[in-house]
Amino acid sequence: MIVRGFALRALLFLPVTAGFAQPKSNAIEARLQRVEDELAIRRVLVDYAAFLDGRDYARYAALFTTDGEWSNATASHKGRAAIRQMLEGTLGKPGAPNRANFHIISNPQVDLDGDRATVTSRYLFVMRAPDGRPQPALAGIYRDELVRQAGQWKIRRRVADDIMPTADEWKKIIAAQAPKP
C-alpha cells in the first residue's frame, strides 16, 4: 500500500517535472514554432504569385515591409507605394482580369534565424502562346530576406534573378511584344 501510494504521488507529479526537465533548445514548442514559421513563409511565396497574377496590387504590396524593396538586374523599387507603381506601370490597372500568364513557384528553401529568414525559390513564368497552349517563358530564382513584424512574416528584400532567358534577353523579348504606335 505504501509503495502504491508513493507510485501514485510520483505519477501525479510527473507531468509537471517532465515539463521542466526538457532542455530549452530542443523544446518541442521551439521546434513546432520553426515549422509554423516555415509554413507561414511558404504561404507568403504562394500569395506573392497569386496576388501578382490576380492583379491585386494592394495585397501584393502589403506582403512587403513598409520599407521593403523589390529589385532585379535592371531596376529597384523601395517602399510599398513604389512597388505598387511598378506593377501599374508594367501590368496595367489593378483588378484587370488576367488569363494571359501565371507564375509557378517551386523548390522553396527556408533558413530561419529567429525573427529573420533567408529564402530562395524558383519561379517559372508561363504565358499563353498564340495557339492557346501554356508556354514557359521565363525562369529564375527569387532570393528573399524576410522579417517577422507584429507576428507576420514580411518581405524586406526580394531580388528576382532572371536566368532563362537572361534579364537583357527578356527585356528585348518584352520590347518586341509591346504594341507599336
Place this chain on the structure above:
Amino acid sequence: MMQRLLAIACFLVLIPAVPAAAQRNETVDRAAIHALLVAYGSTLDARDFEGFGRLFGKNGVYAAGGGTEAKGAAAEQMMRKIFSANTLGFREPNFHLFFNEVVTFVGPDRARATSMSLYMVPDEKNRPMAALMARYEDELVRTDDRWTFARRAVRSLIPAPAAPPSPKRP
C-alpha cells in the same frame, strides 16, 4: 479505490504526452524531408556533387534509371560523370522543378516519399523548356538526427523509357 486512482494518474500522464509529441515530431520531420528533396535539385543545379553525395549518407542507393546504380559516396562520382558527358546535349543553365510531393512515415526514423520533377533547359531562344519529366520513389532514413536517402529510384516519364524488346516468336 487506490487502483482506480493509479489508473487515472497513468491516463493523465500518458494520454496528453504521447499523441501530441508524435504529431509534432512528424511535422518537424516533414519539413526536414522536404528540405532533403529540394536539396537533391539545388546541389545538382549548382553542380555541387560533393553536397549531392552527402544526401545519400554512407549506404544510400541512388538508382538513376536504366540499371545505373551507385551507393553512398559513389553517387557523387556517378553524377559528375553523367553531367560531364551530357549525352543528351542539354544547354545550360538548367534546373529541376519539383512538385506533387507525398511523404508517408513507416516508423519514427523511416519514411517513404514520392515526388515528380521537370528538368528545365533553355530552348534555342533561351526560353525555359521542359526537357525531361521524372518520378522519384524514395526510401528515407534518419541517421544521427539527419534525414538521408536510403534509396532513391528515378523513373523517367517523359521521354518514356524504351520498351523492352518484344519476345521473338518461334
